[in-house]
Amino acid sequence: MDKNQWSIETMAVQGEYWPENAKARVMPIEMSTTFRYNTCEELASVFDLEQDTPMYTRLANPTTDVFEKKMALMEGGVGALATSSGMAAVTLAVMNVCKQGDSILASNTIYGGSYTVFTTTFKDMGIEAIMFDPDIPEDEILALAKPNTKLIYGETLGNPLANVLDFDKFKSVADKLGIPFFVDNTFATPYLCRSFEFGANVVIHSTSKYLDGHAVALGGVVVDGGNFNWDNGKFPQMVEPDESYHGLSYSKNFGKAAFITKARVQLMRNFGMTPSPFNTWLTNLGCESLHVRMQRHCENALKIAQFLENSDMCAWVEYPGLKSSKYYELGQKYLPKGQSGVMTFGVKGGRDASRKFINALKMVALVTHVADTRTCVLQPASTTHRQLSDEELIKCGISPDMIRLSVGIENADDIIADFKQAFEKCK
Ligand SMILES: *Cc1c(COP(=O)(O)O)cnc(C)c1O
Numbered sequence: 001m002d003k004n005q006w007s008i009e010t011m012a013v014q015g016e017y018w019p020e021n022a023k024a025r026v027m028p029i030e031m032s033t034t035f036r037y038n039t040c041e042e043l044a045s046v047f048d049l050e051q052d053t054p055m056y057t058r059l060a061n062p063t064t065d066v067f068e069k070k071m072a073l074m075e076g077g078v079g080a081l082a083t084s085s086g087m088a089a090v091t092l093a094v095m096n097v098c099k100q101g102d103s104i105l106a107s108n109t110i111y112g113g114s115y116t117v118f119t120t121t122f123k124d125m126g127i128e129a130i131m132f133d134p135d136i137p138e139d140e141i142l143a144l145a146k147p148n149t150k151l152i153y154g155e156t157l158g159n160p161l162a163n164v165l166d167f168d169k170f171k172s173v174a175d176k177l178g179i180p181f182f183v184d185n186t187f188a189t190p191y192l193c194r195s196f197e198f199g200a201n202v203v204i205h206s207t208s209k210y211l212d213g214h215a216v217a218l219g220g221v222v223v224d225g226g227n228f229n230w231d232n233g234k235f236p237q238m239v240e241p242d243e244s245y246h247g248l249s250y251s252k253n254f255g256k257a258a259f260i261t262k263a264r265v266q267l268m269r270n271f272g273m274t275p276s277p278f279n280t281w282l283t284n285l286g287c288e289s290l291h292v293r294m295q296r297h298c299e300n301a302l303k304i305a306q307f308l309e310n311s312d313m314c315a316w317v318e319y320p321g322l323k324s325s326k327y328y329e330l331g332q333k334y335l336p337k338g339q340s341g342v343m344t345f346g347v348k349g350g351r352d353a354s355r356k357f358i359n360a361l362k363m364v365a366l367v368t369h370v371a372d373t374r375t376c377v378l379q380p381a382s383t384t385h386r387q388l389s390d391e392e393l394i395k396c397g398i399s400p401d402m403i404r405l406s407v408g409i410e411n412a413d414d415i416i417a418d419f420k421q422a423f424e425k426c427k
Contacts, residue, residue, distance in 0.1 A: 008074060008191055009291040016069035029281045030062045049245065049253075049265060059269055063277040067284040071211075071221050074190040074287075075203050078226030079260035081268060082219060082280050086186065086206020088273035089220030090114050093182060093204050094151070096222075096263045097235060100126035102150045105141065105173070107134035107165070108396055109158035110184065111206075112385040115396070118153075133395075134158075134165065141173050150234065151180050151202075156195060156334070157187035157320070159370070160380050160404040161397050162342045164320050164330035171199030180228045180259075186210070187340045187371060191294045198334060201228040202259065209371030210340075213286040213293050217279040222263055226256035242266065293373065293409055298338025300415065301407040307416050308345050313423040315350075315401065319343035341408065342370055346401035353426050354379060354401045360422035364415060370406035375415050378404045 003015060017027040035054045037043040045051040054060040068080040083089040090113075098104060106118055108131040118129035130144050134154055141152075152174050154165045165183065174181035180201035185193060189210045195203050205211060207219040230238035230251050238258050241247035244266065250258040268274065298321070305319035320331035320339040331339045347353040358366050358377055367376045368383060378384065381400045385393060393400075407415065 003073060004076075008194075011070065011074045012191070012290045013288050015073045017066045027063060027066050027281065027284060029277050031277055032061075033057045049248065049261075057277065058272050058274045059264060061277045061280075063284075064275060064280040067280040067287075068221065070284060070287060071190075071205070071223055074194075075185075075223045076190075076194055076196050076225075077203065077223040077260075079257045080221050080223040081260055081264050082207075082221045082275050082283075083268075084220070084273045084275045084279075085218045086111075086204075086208055086220040087113050087117065088271075089204045089206065089222050090184065091117060092263055092267050092271065092273060093202055093222045094118075094122070094127075094153075096259060096267055097180065097237070098122075098127050098150050099237070102126075102148050103128040103130055103146050104151050104153060105130050105132065105145060105149055106153040107155065107158070108132060109134055109161050109163055110153070110155050111159040111186075112380070112388065114184065116387055134163065134170075138169050138172055141169075142176060145173075145177050149177060149179060151182050152177070153182045153184070155184040155186070156193050157340055157342065159187060160342070160344055160378075160384070160402070162187065162318065162320055162327075162340065162344065163397075164327040164334060164339070166330055167195070167198035167200070167334055174199070174201070178232050178234060187342055188335060189290060189294060189340075191291050192298075192335050192337050192340060196225040196227065201225045207283045208369075210294065210297070211287055211290065212283045213290065213372055215367075215369055215372035215374070216286075217282040219275050219279050219283050222260065224257060224260035224263075226259075228259070230258055238262065294338065294340075296409040297341035297371075297407060300409065300412045301339070301341040301343060303412040304405070304407050304415055304419075305343055307419070308343075311419075311423065313348055313426060315346040315348045317343060317345040340371070342404065342406050344402050344404050346399060346403065347423070347426055349401075349426065351379075351381070351400040354403050356426050357422050358403065360425040361418055362421065363410075363418045364422075370404065372406070373409050375408035375410060376406050380404050 072080040182202045183195040183200040184204045186206045203223040239251045250262045254261040302321045308314045308317040320327040347357045364375045
């Protein structure tokens with residue numbers, strides 16, 4: 001059976017490593033910066049991108065290559081590039097199509113780190129981020145676009161609001177403007193949402209979250225859907241000769257894989273945001289149980305959300321799996337298998353009560369992380385979104401009492417018991 005026909009569970013476990021006779025059954029870690037060649041001529045052809053073999057780990061490594069191919073397979077893309085962190089993936093993906101004088105359209109409910117890099121560092125580099133509320137109608141988004149706008153950006157599930165992206169609306173905007181649609185699919189993972197099937201052109205992940213799944217390895221990945229026509233006059237850097245490769249053209253020489261090839265051979269070569277093969281090995285290992293973990297994350301999260309909704313100590317809870325959520329319909333449409341383990345809620349009594357609740361937890365930990373096996377909490381206003389002004393916080397929908405909860409894969413009853421005892425201490 002063609003591996004592209006496998007179900008996602010089989011892809012997660014088996015993709016993309018198969019040993020030669022009598023070789024290690026488990027993908028080995030090739031912890032080598034460099035690779036030996038027989039002749040100068042052969043190595044020269046690797047440098048000219050005529051031969052696709054590794055020569056230096058900043059550009060490609062056999063262990064990382066297996067993980068990248070697995071990600072491309074699971075997402076249904078034409079290629080992937082692993083990075084040292086999720087932020088590196090976000091930065092590299094945007095830089096791959098934008099230069100000084102360009103602008104991007106981005107949802108304002110994205111991860112705080114992405115919001116900050118877009119509105120500060122990119123601004124310093126002469127790239128303007130036009131941030132907008134992702135729930136506004138299509139014509140209002142279109143009205144914000146400029147002739148220099150080069151992409152539209154959103155998160156399948158926003159971090160931390162877990163608001164569901166309206167793929168159809170974003171795709172329609174992208175089509176009308178002739179620009180690619182970038183999706184950060186970190187919270188959904190390809191198990192819950194295969195974004196290319198809903199019109200995305202480039203998918204980004206922080207693999208530090210559910211893909212690794214155990215909170216051991218920082219990483220990111222950019223996946224190319226191979227489904228955007230770069231030769232539409234707006235993206236000369238994809239079409240015109242790259243002098244740093246003797247005049248090669250990415251769209252002409254690499255066709256559907258133009259975006260991801262340029263990201264690797266030009267930007268990864270120049271910036272070196274390369275992951276360690278050890279980290280991609282760990283992330284690949286985590287991926288093997290992605291489908292099993294995601295099922296339990298979603299199942300537990302729904303139970304906890306329902307518990308919170310019925311608790312008289314909880315002021316409000318927002319989880320797209322709850323029928324009361326304004327994102328319920330979008331969640332059923334784009335994430336029918338489940339809506340991840342992330343949700344937000346507030347404790348009655350405001351900012352102070354929420355702080356007391358967090359301090360009283362015994363098993364559930366306060367950490368700057370989400371989306372791993374262990375249930376954890378965080379107060380975004382005082383941590384991840386600390387760099388944002390009060391005005392920006394409100395614009396991003398973050399209230400001072402908000403607790404971001406990431407439900408793990410423990411027994412849900414034990415999580416509820418910890419919450420109950422912590423609520424008691426807030427009375
Ligand atoms: C965590 C996160 C990032 C940044 O990833 P790092 O691996 O921490 O650099 C980007 N996007 C989303 C949605 C995230 O949750």
